[in-house]
Amino acid sequence: MEEQLIEILEYYKNETNSKEQETLVEMLREIQELLGCIPTDIQNRIAKEFGIKETMIATLIKLYPSLKAANFKHRIVACTGARCMSKEGGQIYEALKKELEVGSDGLSKDGTVYVTTQNCLKRCKMGPNIYIDGEMYSQLTISDAKDLVKKLKNK
Numbered sequence: 001m002e003e004q005l006i007e008i009l010e011y012y013k014n015e016t017n018s019k020e021q022e023t024l025v026e027m028l029r030e031i032q033e034l035l036g037c038i039p040t041d042i043q044n045r046i047a048k049e050f051g052i053k054e055t056m057i058a059t060l061i062k063l064y065p066s067l068k069a070a071n072f073k074h075r076i077v078a079c080t081g082a083r084c085m086s087k088e089g090g091q092i093y094e095a096l097k098k099e100l101e102v103g104s105d106g107l108s109k110d111g112t113v114y115v116t117t118q119n120c121l122k123r124c125k126m127g128p129n130i131y132i133d134g135e136m137y138s139q140l141t142i143s144d145a146k147d148l149v150k151k152l153k154n155k
Contacts, residue, residue, distance in 0.1 A: 001034060001035070004034055005031065005034060005035075005042075008027060008030050008031055008034065009027075009045075009046070009049055012024075012026070012027040012050075013049065013050065018050060019050060019051075019052060021060065024050075024052075024056075024057070024060055025060055025064060025067070027046075028046075028057070028060060028061065028064075028067050029066070029067065031046075032067060032068065036071045037068045037069060037070050037071040037072075038057075038061060038067060038068065038069055039069065039070065040069065040105075043057045043058060043061070043069065062116065065134070068114065069105075069114075070105070070107050070111060070114065071111070072107060072108075072111060072112055072113055072114040073112045073113070073155075074112060074113045074114070074132065074133050074152055074155070075113075075114045075115075075116070075131075075132075075133060075134075076096060076113060076114070076115045076116070076130060076131065076132050076152075077116055077117065077118050077121070077130060077131040078092065078093040078096060078115070078116075078117050078118075078128075078130045079117070079118060079119075079120060079121040079123075079127060079128060079129045079130065080093065080117040080118065080119055081118075081119050081120035081121070081124065081127075083124040083127050084120075084121070084124070084127035084128040084129055085128075087127045087128045088128055088141070088142065089127060089128035089129075091142055092128050092130070092140055092141075092142055092145045093115075093117060093130075095142045095145055095146060096115055096130070096145055096149060097115055099145075099146055099149045100113050100115060100149060102115045113152065121136070123136065123138055126138035126139055127139070128140050130145065130148075132148060132152065
């Protein structure tokens with residue numbers, strides 16, 4: 001695998017637009033296809049080899065839902081927009097993190113669920129909102145969120 005990784009990195013480093021977003025995303029997708037995800041050590045290596053900030057790579061991974069930094073099965077996106085937050089959105093997010101034992105990297109203790117936030121999910125009237133694996137759940141209570149997590153663990 002190391003050989004294939006080096007080949008991918010060398011190919012994209014030689015591109016004239018190697019530091020442009022589209023090119024970096026293409027490269028990240030190829031690396032993910034090879035490794036199953038884009039782990040932190042690989043992100044750091046890319047940043048160093050391409051002369052860009054590590055936060056740039058991490059931001060691209062967060063920006064593109066098809067990219068993932070760990071080999072998790074499920075992704076939860078909690079809305080942290082003002083309207084959802086005023087309807088217990090923050091408490092729901094904290095309850096999800098507690099229920100899944102989420103670390104500072106956003107991964108559940110067992111590594112199967114990635115939990116992140118987005119400023120607004122554009123369904124303000126229906127808040128609080130979360131996405132689980134791309135499916136929207138609205139008008140949640142803390143109890144609803146915990147039930148969804150239990151169902152997710154059984155999948």
